[in-house]
Amino acid sequence: MGRALRADAERSVRAILAAAERVLAQDAGASMEQIAEAAGLTRITVHRRFANRQALLEALAVSAKQQLIDAIEEARPDSAPALVALYRVTANVMRVKNTWRYTSATPRPAPQPQPQPHSGRRSTPAPSNSWTGRSARGS
Template structure:
């Protein structure tokens, strides 16, 4: 009797090869569309080191590929927030970690900064839905511990903090600030906004 392992190994290998192709295509789409939002499938295929036929074998259309990229980006941002210690670190440190996760996300997915203009679809788990809730909960915790000023609503402060980070990102894109300058200003401004102690 043939070993069943002999019959499953090729299938596993095909699945692993397919997964590698999909990961390469998504990574190429992240890079290419981040630089040129109107880039086509051929450009993405060339960057991924595969043929257009291979791309279409995994993604039926450019829209399908972009949708998959957006879902992947959303999941990655959620994982960054999960790893940031938002519920356990001291509030000011947790706030810095929250913003740092946002900067890492924007650095890897610059396309999302102009999502509306580029016609990027909303993911099923949209960061605009889950990230403000995480930040609001963090600010509330800081208000309860006395690290942040409780005189303003936490949901307002969370919305304003996102506005500050978007403004800082726009300043980087326009060449008015370096990434390091913008990130430092954004953190100090957000701490002051929340009534926390400035870091300098």
């Protein structure tokens, strides 16, 4: 990763991400200029931090992931009995997710299955008998 941002640049990035979350929740097609205005910054400042819309959306996803990691760590799941830890983690994760209006509502494309090399053999396994583990075809 690159070098750490100055404090003012870090504040700008946080403001841009927060504004993007709010603005995109209301209008998923909002422009970078609209996001900049909501953040109280110029479009040039937004583009200095995020080269394009896709970079901004990726930064939102990274920020969301980091927020979840922080929420789980704050729960200190290793320092409590299992049910207490589960409660803490769930409460923290829900608290974080409730602040997202765009990030959690945006559908993500399903992972595409990777093509398997064709071996000439049948690709689906024979059904098995769950009691014996043997193939129903007698193999």
